[in-house]
Amino acid sequence: MDETVIPRPVAPSLVVQGTSARFPVRRVYCVGRNYADHAREMGATGRERPFFFAKPADAVLNVADGTEGLMAYPPVTQNLHHEVELVVALGSGGHDLSAEQAAACIWGFAIGLDMTRRDLQSEAKKAGRPWETGKAFDHSAPIGPLHPVQQTGPMTSGTIELLVNGQPRQAGNLSDMIWSVSEAIADLSTFFTLQPGDLLFTGTPAGVGPVVRGDHLEAKVQGLGTLKVRIG
Ligand code: MN
16 A cells, blocks of 8 residues: 555454454445434424434444443533444445445445534534534444345344333334335435445334443344344
């Protein structure tokens, strides 16, 4: 590689279940309001088209199977929220994809947490300002091991849940998504040319709420195991 004038940043990547090879992360996209019950709890009325935002790739906190990740409680917030989500990883890409073409781009799936400084996001919404300080901070994207689609199938149904200190907080089913995984990828591809290494957080069911230092989070998606994170 070429000599660099500052140290080269570490390239983010995900553990792949069952292998020592890793999945390099290029971009992290997120869908907002993709489950009707969560859209309602966030104040949406009627059926809105989901929308997209992004986190930097190095916001990923990758947590290996059987371990508990440590997420530092972020500064400048008094209201850090959990959002458990199915994360889809792309092995190929393109633009203006059909849902069928989008489905063929899927490399695998993982459990993710779209951690959110809700107070900062709410202020930004009110002021019509960007969401980055609420959504795109360091460690804002804990993600478990990636499971190849050949092993998981298309993940169109199955339970998704989150427990804090053993208590259920969020519960839903992947079949309750307003836009399916492949439809969301297809819609995203109208805005951006998608490429191998892109991740998409596919939205969260109802029950989002605050966590504090010392809390133990367990995020579960049927077929993908459990992602464990402690807030430090
Ligand atoms: Mn989310």
